[in-house]
Amino acid sequence: xxxxxxxxxxxVSAALLWSLSALLLAWVALLVLESRSRRxxxxxxxxxVVTGLLLAAAVxxxxxxxxxxxxxxxxxxVLLDRSWRLDLKAGDQTxxxxxxxxxxxxxxxxxxxxxxxxxxxxxxxxxFVESQAAAGERPTDSxxxxxxxxxxxxxxxxxxxxxxxxxxRLTSPSEAVTAAGLKxxxxxxxxPIHTLKVAxxxxxxxxxxxxxxxxxxxxxxxxxxxxxxxxSGGLACDELPITVEELLHGEPPASLASGTAKVxxxxxxxxxxxxxxxxxxxxxxxxxxVPEGDRVPENNQRLLTFDxxxxxxxxxHVAGRPTYDVRxxxxxLKADESIDLIAFFILRTTSDNMQADxxxxxxxxxxxxxxxxxxxxxxxxxxxQDIDAVEYKLERHLPALARYVRAGGGLIMVxxxxxxxxxxxxxxxxxxxxxxxxPDRDAAPPLDMxxxxxxxxxxxxxxxxxxxxxxxxxxxxxxxxxxxxLGPLRPGxxxxxxxxxxxxxxxxxxxxxxGDSGDGRAIAxxxxxxxxxxWSELGERSAGRAYGALWEGLVGWLMRxxxxxxxxxxxxxxxxxGAPAALNITRLPGAAVDVKVSLERLGExxxxxxxPLPLRMEGDVETATLQLGVLTEGGYTATVxxxxxxxxxxxxxxxxxxxxxxxxxxxxxxxxxxxxxxGGVSLRAAEAASLQAPPPTHVESQxxxxxxxxxxxWALLAASGIGAHWYARRRAGLL
Amino acid sequence: MFEKKAPRRRVVLTGLAALAAxxxxxxxxxxxxxxxxxxVTGGKRLSGPRSTGPASWSMELINRTSAPARLTPxxxxxxxxxxxxEPFAIWAGESDVGSLSVAxxxxxxxxxxxxxxxxxxxxxxxxxxxxxxxRRELLRVLPESPPVRLDASHVLYKTFYxxxxxxxxxxxxxxxxxxxxxxxxxxxxxxxxxxGALARSDEGSYSxxxxxxxxDQRQHAMRFAVNIAMYVLCSDYKDDQVHAxxxxxxxxxxx
Numbered sequence: 005x006x007x008x009x010x011x012x013x014x015x016v017s018a019a020l021l022w023s024l025s026a027l028l029l030a031w032v033a034l035l036v037l038e039s040r041s042r043r044x045x046x047x048x049x050x051x052x053v054v055t056g057l058l059l060a061a062a063v064x065x066x067x068x069x070x071x072x073x074x075x076x077x078x079x080x081x082v083l084l085d086r087s088w089r090l091d092l093k094a095g096d097q098t099x100x101x102x103x104x105x106x107x108x109x110x111x112x113x114x115x116x117x118x119x120x121x122x123x124x125x126x127x128x129x130x131x132f133v134e135s136q137a138a139a140g141e142r143p144t145d146s147x148x149x150x151x152x153x154x155x156x157x158x159x160x161x162x163x164x165x166x167x168x169x170x171x172x173r174l175t176s177p178s179e180a181v182t183a184a185g186l187k188x189x190x191x192x193x194x195x196p197i198h199t200l201k202v203a204x205x206x207x208x209x210x211x212x213x214x215x216x217x218x219x220x221x222x223x224x225x226x227x228x229x230x231x232x233x234x235x236s237g238g239l240a241c242d243e244l245p246i247t248v249e250e251l252l253h254g255e256p257p258a259s260l261a262s263g264t265a266k267v268x269x270x271x272x273x274x275x276x277x278x279x280x281x282x283x284x285x286x287x288x289x290x291x292x293x294v295p296e297g298d299r300v301p302e303n304n305q306r307l308l309t310f311d312x313x314x315x316x317x318x319x320x321h322v323a324g325r326p327t328y329d330v331r332x333x334x335x336x337l338k339a340d341e342s343i344d345l346i347a348f349f350i351l352r353t354t355s356d357n358m359q360a361d362x363x364x365x366x367x368x369x370x371x372x373x374x375x376x377x378x379x380x381x382x383x384x385x386x387x388x389q390d391i392d393a394v395e396y397k398l399e400r401h402l403p404a405l406a407r408y409v410r411a412g413g414g415l416i417m418v419x420x421x422x423x424x425x426x427x428x429x430x431x432x433x434x435x436x437x438x439x440x441x442x443p444d445r446d447a448a449p450p451l452d453m454x455x456x457x458x459x460x461x462x463x464x465x466x467x468x469x470x471x472x473x474x475x476x477x478x479x480x481x482x483x484x485x486x487x488x489x490l491g492p493l494r495p496g497x498x499x500x501x502x503x504x505x506x507x508x509x510x511x512x513x514x515x516x517x518x519g520d521s522g523d524g525r526a527i528a529x530x531x532x533x534x535x536x537x538x539w540s541e542l543g544e545r546s547a548g549r550a551y552g553a554l555w556e557g558l559v560g561w562l563m564r565x566x567x568x569x570x571x572x573x574x575x576x577x578x579x580x581x582g583a584p585a586a587l588n589i590t591r592l593p594g595a596a597v598d599v600k601v602s603l604e605r606l607g608e609x610x611x612x613x614x615x616p617l618p619l620r621m622e623g624d625v626e627t628a629t630l631q632l633g634v635l636t637e638g639g640y641t642a643t644v645x646x647x648x649x650x651x652x653x654x655x656x657x658x659x660x661x662x663x664x665x666x667x668x669x670x671x672x673x674x675x676x677x678x679x680x681x682x683g684g685v686s687l688r689a690a691e692a693a694s695l696q697a698p699p700p701t702h703v704e705s706q707x708x709x710x711x712x713x714x715x716x717x718w719a720l721l722a723a724s725g726i727g728a729h730w731y732a733r734r735r736a737g738l739l
Numbered sequence: 740m741f742e743k744k745a746p747r748r749r750v751v752l753t754g755l756a757a758l759a760a761x762x763x764x765x766x767x768x769x770x771x772x773x774x775x776x777x778x779v780t781g782g783k784r785l786s787g788p789r790s791t792g793p794a795s796w797s798m799e800l801i802n803r804t805s806a807p808a809r810l811t812p813x814x815x816x817x818x819x820x821x822x823x824x825e826p827f828a829i830w831a832g833e834s835d836v837g838s839l840s841v842a843x844x845x846x847x848x849x850x851x852x853x854x855x856x857x858x859x860x861x862x863x864x865x866x867x868x869x870x871x872x873x874r875r876e877l878l879r880v881l882p883e884s885p886p887v888r889l890d891a892s893h894v895l896y897k898t899f900y901x902x903x904x905x906x907x908x909x910x911x912x913x914x915x916x917x918x919x920x921x922x923x924x925x926x927x928x929x930x931x932x933x934x935g936a937l938a939r940s941d942e943g944s945y946s947x948x949x950x951x952x953x954x955d956q957r958q959h960a961m962r963f964a965v966n967i968a969m970y971v972l973c974s975d976y977k978d979d980q981v982h983a984x985x986x987x988x989x990x991x992x993x994x
Binding site for chain 1: 766767768769770771772773802803804805806807820821823824825826827849852853854897898899900901923958961962969971972973974975976977979981982985986989
């Protein structure tokens, strides 16, 4: 395509052009005024005008411009909302389907354009391919602001127009955005933003629209859950009950709080205070009891994950008698500033003769009932060291202590004559949460007097909890002067030290064993001489540090300190019910190992059978991704066994709706505002075919500029014109 | 005269032997038992009636408390690695200990730095040469930790019995000097002949009379010995906040 036109010489600025035009107009005006006042000949006026034009031409030096080029179809970018939220209904079909239909109509209508379809949600928009849409991961958010910022910052050709296909319930800009904010957003690209609304009306729906908490979740400290409940689509709402529950492993959900949302003008806000006693990842379910007619059941509950921290680890240390072993443990616990220690030691027995009145004694009664009822939930872990459960009336509290462990508490039973079988724990509920079984009292002697050096097991060599001791002492351990009788390991438990001679069933008898029980963890230590890691010739080699290293590892593992976990686990993306989920497993570098992952549902009284998922990690692989498959809504715990190391656990939630479904109301008004501020149009999705394409883009490929006359000719003509005009004036007697 | 009023001893040393046999049979539970090992330096051993003091100390602890104790405490040299096999030792004597060898100083330093507790018991506090010489040697071993006077509210006075002051065979000064490292009193410097108060003859009677002669004083000495043992076994357990209101009430009642 060739286009021809005229121009002026290069270097002539617009200011000069305007100045010349003004001078020329002034000159013509003077001529006209003169002709009226002096009745001069029209020829003089004409020659004056011609002279002015020739002078202007001499300055501007007119050129002829010839361009060759092509008209390109305009570039149009379609931003398609990819949030989960578009799985909500718009009439009989999903909003996503409506969006796809609008996209199809648009693709037909805008054939004379270069259409680029991008999906937006979180961060920069990504190319959208409809055939791969079902397999792709869907975002929760609809962040149009981030998408527009990304487009404006991208190099290359700018689009002539944008088309946003959404229901308008955007994460950003929100419905509260000001006109100035919208103007700034639309002005970033400087092109019209057309919007296509995929939904017009809100479905009848009561939902938990917003969940917020004041402050971080800290164990034992009150947390306030702030809920916004909404009711829309003509659903009759008045008072809606709300319950908050914690999902536990192998237990029914534990109630944390409850309340009522009193809906006024379609909205209610509720504050529900509750306390999470256990640190780590905790799953909390918030349920809204909705009235009949609710069409969106997915947003009637939320599954919230809290990473509960603790200010200090609160430990209860109970010892049946004071010994050097008790002393060493107490001194180590007291020296650790991160531990809040509550200790009770039995300092006298009923058979002791103190030879003093009670008033002369500094002894207080052992508050066993108070400790194991009222205060038990406030502890992160309990250490029972060589204490007789029967003699000290602990027996009746063992069921509660077992429940405490299953609910997430930690337990360490430290050996001695009055621990394990010797302390009356065989057959008790507490024995069921220990990582080892305890033989019946009559089935075996509770103790063995033979000296021995505990042997480190394969798991002990792999366990991060024993890394510190290994680094200081290698595999040597001090000689112990006897052992408790412990039974075989419970399923899933791990033995780190074993007896070199005694056996529990077919296997060597565990002397140090770790295991999960429900949401809690327990450690069984069948010796009473770990202080020998400090107070022995072997212990002296490490200047006594091996003792601290052992207990730091054990308490750290018990408290789920990531340093002592065998693997770091995280979801590859947010888990959504009905969509495939995957887990990233990161382990310490080492030899190739088999990884066994089992998946169980949380919050069910009868634990569902774990679903084993095998995986092999080769030597140089530190992170592997395991596909968990398609999960239904609920809380889950993934237990990962890496080789022989103690298992690591990861709790997570899969939501049907999640925050994406929290507010089911479309917001067409927001889309209209965006279009208005940017100079675009807002249409219903069904009207996509009526959207007009922007004009084509002309791209020049060649441009030729040639002067109409040489510059000296223009100068000569201007001089001649001045001469002629001077002569005419002279003849008319005007000079 | 108070000595004559002493009630029939429930336990005599012959009985101690039988009990010792019964306790040692449970070797498993005894690995962490209180063991008042006697320090030997420069070949100087604790001799005479006070050599029964450590066993008697263990016996009193067993009879009065739930704590296990070794009834046949051994001697331990400061220059032997066995010193660091347990966290407690008692260093008693009545004359100047002389200059410690380099190995002894090194062993003592290691024991203290590992967290051990040492009781220095001057058997002849009137003369005081033992106590002075030990202080001199300790200053060479731990120059950064000079002895300080323990406050009357120190946990040592309430670890088992509520006592007002240190007491041994002699009444001695009403306070104790100690080398305190961190929060722990690790070397207790006694000028009360504590082992003298605990020493018994083969027949079970007390070997040495208290000064002044008093049944109550001996009882108080034993209580103080029990408190020291409990301090070794439980450290500052009775300083825990949970005990505070109870102990305050008890002290108020006693007044």
